[in-house]
Amino acid sequence: MPATPxxxxxxxxxxxxxxxxxxxxxxxxxxxLLVIVYPLVMAAQMSFYDVRVFRVGRGFTGEASFANxxxxxxxxxxxxxxxxxxxxxxxxxxGSFGIGLFTAVLLNQPFRGRFLARILxxxxxxIPGVVAATIFMWMFNSSYGVINYLLLQLxxxxxxxxxxxxxxxxxxxxxxxxxxxxxxxFTVTLLAGMQSIPRxxxxxxxxxxxxxxxxxxxxxxxALRPVIGISLVISTLWLFRVFxxxxxxxxxxxxxxxxxxxxxIYREAFQYFQMSYAAAVGMVTLALSVIxxxxxxxxxxxxxx
Amino acid sequence: MHIPRSIRRHALALALIGVLAAGHSLAxxxxxxxxxxxxxxxxxxDWWRALIxxxxxxxxxxxxxxxxxxxxxxxxxxxxxFAGGNPPDILHLPAANFMVxxxxxxxxxxxxxxxxxxxxxxxxxxxxxxxxxxxxxxxMVVLGYGYVLGWNEAAFEEAGLTGPPTTSEELIEFSxxxxxxxxxxxxxxxxxxxxxAHPGVESTATxxxxxxxxxxxxxxxxxxxNRDAIRFxxxxxxxxxxxxxxxxxxxxxxxxxxxxxxxxxxxLEGPWIQGNINAAGPxxxxxxxxxxxxxxxxxxxxxxxxxxVPADISPERQELAWEFxxxxxxxxxxxxxxxxxxxxxxxxxVLDDTFLAENVNMQTYVAEANAARDYIPxxxxxNYTRFRDxxxxxxxxxxxxxxxxxxVMNQLANDISRLR
Numbered sequence: 001m002p003a004t005p006x007x008x009x010x011x012x013x014x015x016x017x018x019x020x021x022x023x024x025x026x027x028x029x030x031x032x033l034l035v036i037v038y039p040l041v042m043a044a045q046m047s048f049y050d051v052r053v054f055r056v057g058r059g060f061t062g063e064a065s066f067a068n069x070x071x072x073x074x075x076x077x078x079x080x081x082x083x084x085x086x087x088x089x090x091x092x093x094x095g096s097f098g099i100g101l102f103t104a105v106l107l108n109q110p111f112r113g114r115f116l117a118r119i120l121x122x123x124x125x126x127i128p129g130v131v132a133a134t135i136f137m138w139m140f141n142s143s144y145g146v147i148n149y150l151l152l153q154l155x156x157x158x159x160x161x162x163x164x165x166x167x168x169x170x171x172x173x174x175x176x177x178x179x180x181x182x183x184x185x186f187t188v189t190l191l192a193g194m195q196s197i198p199r200x201x202x203x204x205x206x207x208x209x210x211x212x213x214x215x216x217x218x219x220x221x222x223a224l225r226p227v228i229g230i231s232l233v234i235s236t237l238w239l240f241r242v243f244x245x246x247x248x249x250x251x252x253x254x255x256x257x258x259x260x261x262x263x264x265i266y267r268e269a270f271q272y273f274q275m276s277y278a279a280a281v282g283m284v285t286l287a288l289s290v291i292x293x294x295x296x297x298x299x300x301x302x303x304x305x
Numbered sequence: 306m307h308i309p310r311s312i313r314r315h316a317l318a319l320a321l322i323g324v325l326a327a328g329h330s331l332a333x334x335x336x337x338x339x340x341x342x343x344x345x346x347x348x349x350x351d352w353w354r355a356l357i358x359x360x361x362x363x364x365x366x367x368x369x370x371x372x373x374x375x376x377x378x379x380x381x382x383x384x385x386x387f388a389g390g391n392p393p394d395i396l397h398l399p400a401a402n403f404m405v406x407x408x409x410x411x412x413x414x415x416x417x418x419x420x421x422x423x424x425x426x427x428x429x430x431x432x433x434x435x436x437x438x439x440x441x442x443x444x445m446v447v448l449g450y451g452y453v454l455g456w457n458e459a460a461f462e463e464a465g466l467t468g469p470p471t472t473s474e475e476l477i478e479f480s481x482x483x484x485x486x487x488x489x490x491x492x493x494x495x496x497x498x499x500x501x502a503h504p505g506v507e508s509t510a511t512x513x514x515x516x517x518x519x520x521x522x523x524x525x526x527x528x529x530x531n532r533d534a535i536r537f538x539x540x541x542x543x544x545x546x547x548x549x550x551x552x553x554x555x556x557x558x559x560x561x562x563x564x565x566x567x568x569x570x571x572x573l574e575g576p577w578i579q580g581n582i583n584a585a586g587p588x589x590x591x592x593x594x595x596x597x598x599x600x601x602x603x604x605x606x607x608x609x610x611x612x613x614v615p616a617d618i619s620p621e622r623q624e625l626a627w628e629f630x631x632x633x634x635x636x637x638x639x640x641x642x643x644x645x646x647x648x649x650x651x652x653x654x655v656l657d658d659t660f661l662a663e664n665v666n667m668q669t670y671v672a673e674a675n676a677a678r679d680y681i682p683x684x685x686x687x688n689y690t691r692f693r694d695x696x697x698x699x700x701x702x703x704x705x706x707x708x709x710x711x712x713v714m715n716q717l718a719n720d721i722s723r724l725r
Binding site: 142165 | 381384387388389390405408409490500501502552553554688690691694698701702705706723
């Protein structure tokens with residue numbers, strides 16, 4: 001039998017490489033699409049319908065509308081939660097970053113017992129949020145908490161503070177737990193960033209007569225800018241979605257003083273079963289997170305080197 | 306390989322017998338799932354387990370898997386299961402959450418089955434109306450209750466008081482007298498109620514509202530706020546807080562803990578207080594007593610928890626679930642609810658006089674349950690959970706944070722009008 005001529009087009013090496021790369025990436029892309037994009041699309045779609053309890057495979061009935069968004073923007077509780085979220089993210093970031101930077105600078109210096117100090121400083125990071133919240137609840141307990149005891153002993157207060165019954169103190173207590181849980185992340189990233197700064201820069205600065213403060217201001221901070229940028233993005237996104245610490249400590253109270261958007265979404269979806277409304281609040285939270293990410297990256301992306 | 310025909314025949318016959326036996330055993334070994342937050346509660350769980358054992362002995366081959374789910378996440382877990390098409394076979398539910406399941410059409414109507422058991426319908430607690438939705442009966446109330454006052458007799462004697470208070474004025478006065486300070490710290494509080502976001506805040510305030518207005522509620526039929534009654538309730542509660550007679554920052558669990566440890570002399574609670582009393586340590590337990598609530602109006606109460614049959618399970622499983630409910634409604638198991646679980650039965654006339662004479666606490670539970678008015682305000686059953694949270698928030702603002710009551714009431718009226 002005569003051989004049939006082969007007309008198959010041969011792929012170039014570059015095209016084959018690309019195809020191979022796509023094939024290797026495909027499983028990861030499929031997983032991302034299924035796990036991240038699909039729920040996101042479903043949530044976005046649900047926010048335009050009136051769904052109390054979402055059921056897979058049932059689809060959405062009724063007419064799509066902006067009713068949930070209109071309700072949300074007309075609801076004073078939404079605006080209160082938005083204010084609380086901004087305050088929580090701001091103070092959480094400032095506090096964690098401040099302590100993280102301080103501890104990173106400290107741990108970047110050579111001293112005896114540095115290894116042990118590094119372990120101790122990092123300790124809050126792996127502790128689960130629920131455990132951290134429980135520890136802080138005990139510490140802030142109005143009857144036998146160590147915080148009231150110390151403040152009374154130091155003469156800062158004359159009577160015990162009921163931390164969880166008043167809005168201001170409750171917010172302070174929740175923020176303290178969040179900062180404690182969040183600062184090691186900054187310590188790790190900033191310390192890693194500091195250790196990658198070439199020693200020659202500091203030596204040259206010293207030769208030029210720069211003080212320690214000047215070295216920190218004109219070498220360390222500018223060199224750390226990209227690390228600070230990405231750390232702030234990650235920390236902000238984490239703070240936007242913190243749930244466990246707040247829910248365990250205050251449940252969002254008292255009188256909504258610690259009810260962030262994450263807590264409001266949970267309550268609307270799983271306490272009141274208004275899942276469409278919760279999805280609408282979720283979409284706004286997502287938009288805010290994206291805006292914050294762009295803002296940070298834009299401000300801090302300028303390279304030092 | 307050649308296998309003789311006779312061996313092949315035998316092998317085929319054996320395989321057929323095996324398949325038939327497996328099918329038979331599948332039908333005979335049915336497992337019904339029944340999750341509950343009460344599966345580990347002393348007393349109540351003993352009664353459930355005894356009831357389940359009896360059901361299993363009456364229905365050979367049928368087993369009930371009685372599993373524990375924490376109360377805090379119970380409703381979310383059940384809703385998720387129903388939404389995912391995987392409901393349990395027997396649904397045990399806090400009555401306050403019933404409406405979500407009813408509205409979603411997840412519960413099978415029981416009216417036809419109840420029509421065959423008129424004795425149950427005639428003798429069941431009046432709060433059975435909680436189980437009705439759009440003209441259908443979708444559940445059976447397990448416990449209808451009224452609030453009672455737990456009080457510590459030893460503390461009362463120490464303070465020179467002879468018996469529990471009978472009005473809210475006396476409650477405030479007695480609480481002040483019962484509060485004991487030592488070395489600058491409060492050793493014992495006169496009264497305890499939750500002062501952080503918890504449903505117990507709403508129930509306490511409602512109990513005071515019912516004293517001021519025995520026929521009223523937070524809102525009337527038209528949705529208007531019952532301002533005078535609310536002001537009265539908040540004022541009385543604020544007086545207790547301002548007197549320092551109530552510990553601040555406690556949730557309901559801590560409230561009970563304070564009472565059973567003798568660190569608070571009085572608390573309001575449902576008949577499940579009996580479990581707390583039974584669990585109290587020696588030196589305190591023998592002093593803990595139960596009395597009618599110290600309010601002259603009506604008693605706070607209603608349906609506590611219910612049993613229902615899911616609509617999305619097979620007819621065979623529905624039938625078995627109903628058989629279980631029927632057994633639960635029988636006079637002997639209703640009587641056992643009092644003797645084993647220590648709770649007032651939903652079925653009237655099942656407790657004999659001798660038992661009641663020997664159990665003073667049970668007399669109080671039954672009397673308060675019979676006198677109780679429903680805690681759900683008119684027209685708010687469908688949004689009760691959100692209403693309750695609004696009331697908790699408003700009460701904490703007015704009572705604990707000392708905010709202006711008129712301003713808080715205006716905000717509450719506005720929030721409730723949005724609900725309705």
